[in-house]
Amino acid sequence: MSEPEDAPATTHVIDDGWRRVSPKYVVVEVVGSVVGVAIVGIVGGVLWSIFELWWIAAIAGGIILVSLISIAFEPRRVRSIAYRLREDDLLFRRGILYQRRVAVPYGRMQLVDITRGPVARWLGLADLKLVTAAAASGVAVPGLPLAEAEELRDRLVALAETRRAGL
Template sequence: MSPEVPVPELPEVNPPATPLPVPHDLPVPHDTSARLELTETGEWKRVSPKYVLVEIVGTIVNAVVVCGGASLLWLLLGQTWALWVGIIVLVASIINLVFEPRRVRSIGYLLREDDLLFRRGILFQRFVAVPYGRMQLIDITRGPIARWLGLADLKFVTAAATASVSIPGLAEADAENLRDRLVELAESRRAGL
């Protein structure tokens, strides 16, 4: 039998980490008092009520095109799946038409000190804050129905290539005034950077 050789103890390679001190002035993630209260930030401006007509016409045109194509496939080529697609699109369009006025009323924007806050949506709400200094392009677009109603869409392209925000359904004069104001704010913020 071989004699037992004592094994020397090795020092710890990775000593236990000591926790880093947490600054006391940072808000706790679950602290609701540190969150932005969107109802108290100012008065939201809504888009024109005439924008409902633009959305309704768009929904009806899409439904007619898809249902018409599905009907042709069903009648001429005997594709029964096309009939079901047409029925589903028709039902979805009717439901969309019912909720269209409420969806348009949910669209709004708010000019704050350092950014523009935009909201939209009923069930799935979206809030976007666009800092003035990040705005690179402010564009006004007008579709045929919107132009007939005197409306325009204002689109912002920011420094992030994938980030763009569009405020639809503004009166043309409001869109132009808001564009000029945002260009002025963006230039002053970029000059201050």
């Protein structure tokens, strides 16, 4: 990633700014939303055809509308997800309306998790999750290309090892 030599690469980090997740991750989010919309539409349609209550249609319609609007903002939201490796900690940010920024020191990482959903697997993406002793840390970097995710995981584990602190 940053250093060709193995030994220094594990103990030293060159801060190369914010890195965004793969733009292809938009597809994962959109597919998820579309599936949700479809389910709401089918359930709402069935209920409405059975009971013929107008408010069922209204609620289902409202949910679908909101989902469609949020799908329109999806590319912008995915662009807002980024991480940055600094000398001793990892920064993570996401969100446009509700922004959240987290700094996790490498030494506090307890484990690094890679998960892949069906759509992400089809696109060659993976989600990387950092777990610290605090449940609230909740740093999950979604939509990384698999190679990058695995490289990042190994790197983070190595970094955590060299900067290991107690609990």
